[in-house]
Amino acid sequence: MATKKGKQKRVESGVCYLVGAGPGDPGLITVRGRECIEIADVVIYDYLSNSELLTWAKPDAELVYAGKKAPAPKQGQDSINQMMIEKAKEGKTVTRLKGGDPLVFGRGGEEAMELKAAGVRFEIVPGISSVFAAPAYAGIPVTHRLYNSSLTIFTGHEDPSKESPAIDYKKIAEAEGTKVVLMGVENLGRICDKLIEHGAKADTPCALIRWGTTGGQETLTEPLNAIAAQAEKRQFRAPAVLVIGEVVNLRDELNWFEDRPLFGKRVIVTRTRRTAGKLSGKLRELGADIIEIPTTRIEKPREEMIFGEMVMDCHRYDWLIFSSPNGVERFFKIFYKLYKDAREIGAAKIAAIGPGTADKIKEYHLGVDLLPKKSVAESLAEAFEKMDESIENLTMLWVRPENARPVLAERLNAAGVILDEGIAYRTVSDTDDITGALEKFSQEGADIITFTSSSSVEGFLKLKLELPEQLKIVSIGPATSRTLKAAGLDVDIEAKEHNLDGLIAAVQKIAKK
Numbered sequence: 001m002a003t004k005k006g007k008q009k010r011v012e013s014g015v016c017y018l019v020g021a022g023p024g025d026p027g028l029i030t031v032r033g034r035e036c037i038e039i040a041d042v043v044i045y046d047y048l049s050n051s052e053l054l055t056w057a058k059p060d061a062e063l064v065y066a067g068k069k070a071p072a073p074k075q076g077q078d079s080i081n082q083m084m085i086e087k088a089k090e091g092k093t094v095t096r097l098k099g100g101d102p103l104v105f106g107r108g109g110e111e112a113m114e115l116k117a118a119g120v121r122f123e124i125v126p127g128i129s130s131v132f133a134a135p136a137y138a139g140i141p142v143t144h145r146l147y148n149s150s151l152t153i154f155t156g157h158e159d160p161s162k163e164s165p166a167i168d169y170k171k172i173a174e175a176e177g178t179k180v181v182l183m184g185v186e187n188l189g190r191i192c193d194k195l196i197e198h199g200a201k202a203d204t205p206c207a208l209i210r211w212g213t214t215g216g217q218e219t220l221t222e223p224l225n226a227i228a229a230q231a232e233k234r235q236f237r238a239p240a241v242l243v244i245g246e247v248v249n250l251r252d253e254l255n256w257f258e259d260r261p262l263f264g265k266r267v268i269v270t271r272t273r274r275t276a277g278k279l280s281g282k283l284r285e286l287g288a289d290i291i292e293i294p295t296t297r298i299e300k301p302r303e304e305m306i307f308g309e310m311v312m313d314c315h316r317y318d319w320l321i322f323s324s325p326n327g328v329e330r331f332f333k334i335f336y337k338l339y340k341d342a343r344e345i346g347a348a349k350i351a352a353i354g355p356g357t358a359d360k361i362k363e364y365h366l367g368v369d370l371l372p373k374k375s376v377a378e379s380l381a382e383a384f385e386k387m388d389e390s391i392e393n394l395t396m397l398w399v400r401p402e403n404a405r406p407v408l409a410e411r412l413n414a415a416g417v418i419l420d421e422g423i424a425y426r427t428v429s430d431t432d433d434i435t436g437a438l439e440k441f442s443q444e445g446a447d448i449i450t451f452t453s454s455s456s457v458e459g460f461l462k463l464k465l466e467l468p469e470q471l472k473i474v475s476i477g478p479a480t481s482r483t484l485k486a487a488g489l490d491v492d493i494e495a496k497e498h499n500l501d502g503l504i505a506a507v508q509k510i511a512k513k
Contacts, residue, residue: 020127
């Protein structure tokens with residue numbers, strides 16, 4: 001779409017945010033960038049924006065892939081421009097996610113001009129560019145007082161519609177300091193030859209960094225006259241950043257990211273979309289390449305009114321029993337709609353299955369009176385049965401998911417407890433592949449897969465994915481392990497402590513084998 005000149009009438013009904021999604025690590029998006037994703041009615045994202053960022057979008061947000069690779073055919077720039085304009089004119093908040101920074105060798109400037117010409121209100125949200133982020137994660141500072149005082153950035157992939165190339169290789173070759181090339185993998189041999197032809201030293205240190213800042217990062221270091229041949233030999237493919245200059249020699253001393261214990265390991269995280277982030281974040285800090293496959297999602301119970309009435313009467317019970325963090329959240333979400341004072345919970349004692357559930361309770365500034373050693377219902381039932389005082393005729397409210405195992409209820413009822421079971425939520429299968437994670441797993445495989453609950457196992461099995469032979473299965477605890485074994489899957493390791501920290505420790509242990 002050609003840009004129209006002249007004053008245009010502004011459309012006030014919608015807005016478009018042109019957001020830099022950062023270089024790959026989801027932790028490197030700006031706070032403003034995340035806000036724009038969270039408020040968007042429509043998110044239009046490209047190939048280089050980490051798909052995990054989409055988990056921050058509203059459940060009903062429209063997600064549109066506009067990249068150059070699967071899961072969808074490439075869309076032309078004109079159609080992307082038109083889509084942004086049309087969605088905004090419908091009164092929607094549109095967030096356009098672009099890898100790195102939207103104005104650094106992207107087409108953010110062109111998109112902004114089209115929005116301006118159409119009278120659509122827009123905002124540009126800068127992002128962290130791979131120009132300096134990828135080298136930093138490879139232990140290479142693009143500037144250093146002892147090595148250089150300038151930085152030259154150029155693209156290795158110019159607009160093919162130009163009549164003549166705009167890159168002056170003579171000036172670039174003669175320039176002092178570090179040189180960084182974006183989108184140069186396809187033309188790497190030509191770029192290096194041109195620089196040497198115009199005076200660059202053939203033995204200048206170079207580093208080619210693929211998928212920088214992610215757990216899949218690869219770094220190749222060679223002299224300028226050899227790096228193209230080595231890249232071809234190693235089948236180094238885009239996206240990659242080329243760094244040329246003496247600062248590359250600092251990599252041996254400053255390489256911090258690739259030394260992490262899980263670096264080079266691809267780990268599958270199977271949780272709900274909303275809860276996967278915490279586990280993924282901790283594994284990513286250890287260097288793992290994460291693929292999130294949300295197998296379940298949490299929904300309201302079928303009879304929410306009945307559960308709400310039980311929450312309202314919580315002060316009437318002798319004990320409140322929580323078997324999951326989700327149950328705790330659902331309980332207190334309703335509790336604080338009904339009451340303004342935490343003391344309205346009354347004198348009820350609190351029991352929890354698992355340290356993760358206990359920690360969630362503590363977030364609401366309440367203590368836990370009974371926490372069994374093992375994070376299973378049998379262990380909690382046994383703890384109640386071994387109490388000094390009889391539990392016969394005590395009133396208890398068990399806050400549970402819809403399809404909880406009946407063992408706790410059976411044993412408490414047998415002991416004479418007057419038990420109410422409050423169904424706080426339902427766990428349902430989530431088979432939508434909005435991030436392309438299923439395709440990535442099917443094509444590229446993984447080293448380790450984690451399961452945090454029986455429902456995550458059941459949800460994963462419904463996806464009917466073929467598991468690679470070398471894939472190691474890590475279970476958070478006995479109940480999850482039983483479900484895996486019942487499905488005919490071998491558990492390679494079970495967490496000693498049945499919480500996220502225990503699961504992460506198990507992942508690290510199996511990764512060393």
